[in-house]
Amino acid sequence: MAVLKIVQLITRMDKVGGAQKHVEALSIQLQQDGHEVTVVTGSYQPSLWSLQELQIPVINIPSLQRAIHLAKDFRSFWQLRAVFKRIQPDVVATHSSKAGIIGRIVGSLLGIPTIFTAHSWSFTEGVPQKKKLLYHRMEKSxxxxxxxxxTVSEYDRELALMKEVAPAHKLLTIHNGIDLIEKRTTTERTFLEQPIIVMVARFEVPKRQDILLKALAELTHIPWHLQLIGDGSLRSDLEKLVEQSGLTARITFLGNQLDVHSYLEKSHIFVLLSDWEGLPISIIEAMRVGLPIIATNVGGVKELVEDHGNGFLVERDNFELLKQRLHQLIIDADLRQQMGNVSECRYLQYFTFTPMYQKTIMVYQQAVSELAKKGD
Structure with missing residues (x-):
């Protein structure tokens, strides 16, 4: 297999999210396999990632940001062009909408093969209508x-085909996958009187910690404790909501955690409520440690969670069913164990890192050889 020079381009690496974790994991493995990798991003927070200590170069382009801003976007275009000309990569792999749009235009104009990984389309179901229309037009163009x-889910590939974003031969699904982790010899998940529920998500749109808090506020007659891992602009509002609901003693805000795995290992139920999703890595992390899942049935979530199999799916607006499913898992330790076992089996069968990585590198290689054929 030829050694490649690869740029991984993502709008931001100053927050912990699925797309960011994906870029880090891919970059580390690519480097270990002898490829030359450079990560290019808008805003970067080194303490959240292990790229620097592994000597993976990170280039900052501060004008690259999520919001549409013509002057900054124009500046990003020229700065990216200079970076690509200097590095001369064999392939540019882009992630997230803004980096995906500017990066593909720049790469293509320089004759570099460009790959876009759609971690979730910005025109997916649940996104506000105005934003949906704008990003659909941009993606098509x-x-x-x-x-x-x-696409990280079959749902997203089918959506792209239905919305005629790209022809079928350009689209393929590669489900997210994460590394196996050695099991600790003694599992610390005890069947406490008080089951621990955990949600790992940014405190930003489209995540819905607020709905989980409201549902649990109506289940105070049974024992539970909630841990919220993550950070973001909506956190202080939610902390106020917890205080007003008189639930401070039952809910812990843990902020960003680099070792999410150790918290998941000691939890009993994993919940992820969102208005839209691609294929959430946080759910895969919970499956890896054998947790039952309650999640909103959006995007590719149903490709991870089999309703009544390894957890429960709830529709976005079905608050009563969410309460019912939480109640069911909180009071039934046997059901948690049973669903958790199915979670772990599904993870091992479909969502480990190596198959995902091998398929991804194959796409990079194909893109390079397609370009070479065109040049012949």
């Missing part, structure tokens, strides 16, 4: 600059 599009 940049498909000409795109060699291949990887």
């Amino acid at each position: 940049v498909q000409l600059f795109t060699t291949k599009i990887i």
